[in-house]
Amino acid sequence: MKTSSKSWAAGLVVFLLLSASLGFGQSVPKPEDVLGFKVGADYHLATYTQAIQYFKKLAENSNRIKLFDAGKTSMGLTWTYAVISSAENIANLDKYKDIARRLSLARGVSADEAVKLAQEGKAIVWVDGGLHASECAPAQHNIQLAYDLLTATDPKTTRILDDVILILIFANPDGMNLLADWYHPNVGTPYEVSPMPYLYHKYAGHDNNRDSYIANLVETQIMSRLADQEWYPLVLYNHHQTAPFPARIWTPPNSEPTNPNVHPLVVRWQNLIGSAMGEAFDEEGKEGAISRIIFDTWYPGYATQVVDSHNVISILTETALYRYATPHFYTINEFPREYQDLTMSAFYPNPWKGGWWRLKDAVDYCLTASRAVLDVSSKYHAELLYNKYRMASEVTKRFRTEPPYAWIVPDKQLDPGNMALLLNRMTLLGVDVCKSDVSFDCDGITYPAGTYVIPMTQPFALFVKNVFEEQKYPDLRKYPDLWQGLVQSQKFEGAPFESYDMMGWTLPYQFGVKVYSANSPVEAKLTLQKEIKPSPGEISGNGGVYLLDHATNASAIATNRVLKAGGTVQWIKKEFTAQNRTFPEGAIAVHGQSISRAFVEKLVKDLGLKAIAVGEVPRVPTSTLKTPRLGIYQSYVPVEEEGWMRFVLEQHEFTFSSLHDADIRAGSLNDHYDVIILPDHYSSDLIINGYPKGTMPPKYVGGISPTGLRNLKSFSENGGTLILVNSTCNLAIDNLGLPVRNVLKQIKRDEFNCSGSLLRTEFDTHHPIAYGMPKEAASVFSESCAFDIMPSFEGKAEPKSVAKYPAENLLMSGWIYGEKYIHQKSAILDLPTSKGKIILLGFPVTFRAQPWGTFKLLFNSVFYGAAKD
Numbered sequence: 098m099k100t101s102s103k104s105w106a107a108g109l110v111v112f113l114l115l116s117a118s119l120g121f122g123q124s125v126p127k128p129e130d131v132l133g134f135k136v137g138a139d140y141h142l143a144t145y146t147q148a149i150q151y152f153k154k155l156a157e158n159s160n161r162i163k164l165f166d167a168g169k170t171s172m173g174l175t176w177t178y179a180v181i182s183s184a185e186n187i188a189n190l191d192k193y194k195d196i197a198r199r200l201s202l203a204r205g206v207s208a209d210e211a212v213k214l215a216q217e218g219k220a221i222v223w224v225d226g227g228l229h230a231s232e233c234a235p236a237q238h239n240i241q242l243a244y245d246l247l248t249a250t251d252p253k254t255t256r257i258l259d260d261v262i263l264i265l266i267f268a269n270p271d272g273m274n275l276l277a278d279w280y281h282p283n284v285g286t287p288y289e290v291s292p293m294p295y296l297y298h299k300y301a302g303h304d305n306n307r308d309s310y311i312a313n314l315v316e317t318q319i320m321s322r323l324a325d326q327e328w329y330p331l332v333l334y335n336h337h338q339t340a341p342f343p344a345r346i347w348t349p350p351n352s353e354p355t356n357p358n359v360h361p362l363v364v365r366w367q368n369l370i371g372s373a374m375g376e377a378f379d380e381e382g383k384e385g386a387i388s389r390i391i392f393d394t395w396y397p398g399y400a401t402q403v404v405d406s407h408n409v410i411s412i413l414t415e416t417a418l419y420r421y422a423t424p425h426f427y428t429i430n431e432f433p434r435e436y437q438d439l440t441m442s443a444f445y446p447n448p449w450k451g452g453w454w455r456l457k458d459a460v461d462y463c464l465t466a467s468r469a470v471l472d473v474s475s476k477y478h479a480e481l482l483y484n485k486y487r488m489a490s491e492v493t494k495r496f497r498t499e500p501p502y503a504w505i506v507p508d509k510q511l512d513p514g515n516m517a518l519l520l521n522r523m524t525l526l527g528v529d530v531c532k533s534d535v536s537f538d539c540d541g542i543t544y545p546a547g548t549y550v551i552p553m554t555q556p557f558a559l560f561v562k563n564v565f566e567e568q569k570y571p572d573l574r575k576y577p578d579l580w581q582g583l584v585q586s587q588k589f590e591g592a593p594f595e596s597y598d599m600m601g602w603t604l605p606y607q608f609g610v611k612v613y614s615a616n617s618p619v620e621a622k623l624t625l626q627k628e629i630k631p632s633p634g635e636i637s638g639n640g641g642v643y644l645l646d647h648a649t650n651a652s653a654i655a656t657n658r659v660l661k662a663g664g665t666v667q668w669i670k671k672e673f674t675a676q677n678r679t680f681p682e683g684a685i686a687v688h689g690q691s692i693s694r695a696f697v698e699k700l701v702k703d704l705g706l707k708a709i710a711v712g713e714v715p716r717v718p719t720s721t722l723k724t725p726r727l728g729i730y731q732s733y734v735p736v737e738e739e740g741w742m743r744f745v746l747e748q749h750e751f752t753f754s755s756l757h758d759a760d761i762r763a764g765s766l767n768d769h770y771d772v773i774i775l776p777d778h779y780s781s782d783l784i785i786n787g788y789p790k791g792t793m794p795p796k797y798v799g800g801i802s803p804t805g806l807r808n809l810k811s812f813s814e815n816g817g818t819l820i821l822v823n824s825t826c827n828l829a830i831d832n833l834g835l836p837v838r839n840v841l842k843q844i845k846r847d848e849f850n851c852s853g854s855l856l857r858t859e860f861d862t863h864h865p866i867a868y869g870m871p872k873e874a875a876s877v878f879s880e881s882c883a884f885d886i887m888p889s890f891e892g893k894a895e896p897k898s899v900a901k902y903p904a905e906n907l908l909m910s911g912w913i914y915g916e917k918y919i920h921q922k923s924a925i926l927d928l929p930t931s932k933g934k935i936i937l938l939g940f941p942v943t944f945r946a947q948p949w950g951t952f953k954l955l956f957n958s959v960f961y962g963a964a965k966d
């Protein structure tokens with residue numbers, strides 16, 4: 098038989114097309130072929146390691162997926178993410194990335210060109226799962242979503258794959274492994290649903306979703322780079338659990354208040370996508386989708402809200418969660434009373450009626466929601482792409498004619514390192530930071546050449562405004578019809594609605610960096626900066642003693658390095674003048690006879706410090722420092738603040754060990770420690786009593802106990818320094834017999850309310866704890882304390898107030914109600930005991946590792962605690 102070469106060729110084309118649509122051959126493995134169980138199976142959680150093994154198999158067998166390495170996680174895992182689309186799009190990723198970038202930045206692109214690019218481009222959509230590792234369904238859903246998209250042949254999925262490029266990410270690889278490793282050995286034991294006794298991220302735990310506008314964590318840095326500098330997604334969908342009970346999933350429209358620094362189109366599309374999700378749930382017979390309660394968009398530290406002000410449509414959902422992969426049966430009797438009669442409402446039109454809830458159900462809800470996002474993004478991809486361009490153009494144009502025209506950042510700062518850090522984080526988040534080549538005048542101020550300028554004529558200007566300006570949290574009582582036309586479970590009589598998170602966060606205040614907003618255009622030649630470097634470090638003068646300024650955080654690193662190298666470091670306790678420079682109290686003296694000049698030269702160069710070499714230490718009182726033997730209490734009821742404190746101390750090269758309940762119960766603390774810190778905690782009761790017996794494996798049961806409290810007391814009386822931070826100060830006041838009262842303890846929430854704001858605070862800079870601080874700075878106030886010193890009754894040395902709230906005008910950013918209650922009250926106390934001391938840091942000085950301007954209060958407390966006069 099004669100074979101036509103033409104029909105053979107046609108057959109080959111058909112074969113190639115088929116294999117293109119199905120992947121390479123038909124051997125895309127099912128998840129269970131690699132994992133050993135179906136996605137969402139009861140009692141089974143895939144680890145990140147397993148999930149990536151599976152993704153690698155997918156990439157070997159399909160041309161619809163490509164894997165990329167993003168970098169290393171905090172615990173050192175290689176972080177792999179997937180890009181999924183049609184085979185043709187996968188082969189042209191660079192082209193579509195370029196279109197996305199051009200439309201997102203709108204620089205040098207005319208409206209006509211934008212229309213063309215929008216037609217030609219693809220919708221880049223970001224979906225991540227597992228940021229909060231204990232909310233385990235979303236990460237599992239990623240696995241099923243990948244398989245479904247690679248194997249589907251239906252017209253809808255084919256359309257989605259043609260129009261959409263999906264970035265699919267496991268948002269917390271370390272946490273995904275930690276969680277599965279904790280859960281699986283407990284399955285079938287009495288501890289199957291017990292909480293994990295440590296954070297599901299090396300430092301941040303749940304707060305990994307509070308870091309996004311500052312990017313302290315390596316994971317946030319990686320995600321920011323991917324979103325703001327590489328892929329420029331149109332939509333970013335960040336999955337969470339858990340929905341407000343008994344709803345099965347919470348979707349946009351979001352709750353109030355809405356962050357004002359967001360383009361209105363972002364909000365409109367959030368509403369549209371959220372409604373499309375709701376429609377999809379009801380079409381598929383999935384009950385219980387609710388919207389518009391509890392979760393608001395005020396705080397931009399979330400992975401979602403940070404991108405809103407980058408003109409990205411963020412979507413957050415909260416799918417219902419029981420615990421881990423354990424199923425649970427609910428009856429209507431367990432519902433809150435107002436949900437028991439299954440009333441239909443505009444934002445909850447199809448109430449859930451109870452029954453079983455399994456991991457598989459949660460995974461299925463996540464899949465429906467993700468598919469709705471992909472479907473809308475596919476249907477409207479050209480409109481969405483053009484909208485991105487429109488938003489970028491409008492934002493850029495807006496600040497040509499209205500203030501702030503720019504933010505001006507002088508390079509002379511109390512702590513130039515903090516300034517460089519703040520500006521470098523801005524560039525990481527996609528912001529253009531420039532330096533002025535010439536001196537210029539703006540609003541009557543002359544700025545020298547070398548001044549940093551962030552022009553607001555840029556596409557992500559709303560993000561800059563969001564994090565640089567003072568927040569004015571709206572009084573939600575003022576227009577009740579506008580704000581309160583819906584059920585809000587957090588309302589309390591007479592007081593304003595609180596935000597779901599922080600109410601004020603102004604980063605320059607938190608960093609202690611002086612910035613000016615320009616009320617008139619900046620007219621100067623500006624040069625874009627890739628990296629901001631403070632002026633280089635150096636030693637001036639000759640002599641055997643090197644003097645360092647106490648105002649920089651880097652001076653704490655320098656101190657730690659010199660001490661570890663066996664050098665001598667002293668704090669000079671009086672103001673003095675050397676080489677025409679006046680050093681306030683607390684100047685740091687490094688003794689040259691203990692360490693070589695070459696060592697100090699390298700130190701100041703690496704850390705950007707200015708040292709002055711003099712012949713001898715000034716003849717004034719000094720304290721001699723030593724490397725503190727430092728212990729940090731780590732509760733088995735894990736708290737993010739403990740993790741952030743470790744993060745901050747590690748960044749500044751302190752060494753320490755973690756102290757657990759049994760260590761504190763065992764006593765003899767002075768044998769091992771000079772300084773012990775009790776970081777902020779949810780409750781004193783949990784510190785003292787911990788988990789009750791039978792609720793956790795025995796190792797994790799019980800707190801420090803009354804014995805531990807006595808041991809902490811005798812530790813301080815025998816010469817140790819005990820540092821308590823924020824709400825744990827109450828533990829010491831209530832249990833250690835301190836002559837102190839927290840005035841807020843008795844005040845009702847409708848009389849005083851200040852939840853997550855920045856307050857003006859005055860510092861006694863003559864006291865070692867406040868060495869290097871300005872006289873006045875912003876402190877974070879969040880479940881914080883305000884102290885009155887009671888008359889001392891045991892003839893103890895007088896407590897010293899190191900910081901206090903001023904007599905008026907406390908609020909710098911956010912919200913406060915009833916500030917009179919804390920006027921002139923102390924914020925930090927140094928309380929001498931018979932041989933040691935107790936330091937009460939009444940506000941969270943290292944809160945989420947964000948207030949870089951107040952870290953030194955902790956560093957000073959630690960050094961001071963181990964120093965000798």
Ligand SMILES: [Zn+2]
Pocket residue numbers: 229232336337338339
């Ligand atoms: Zn969450």
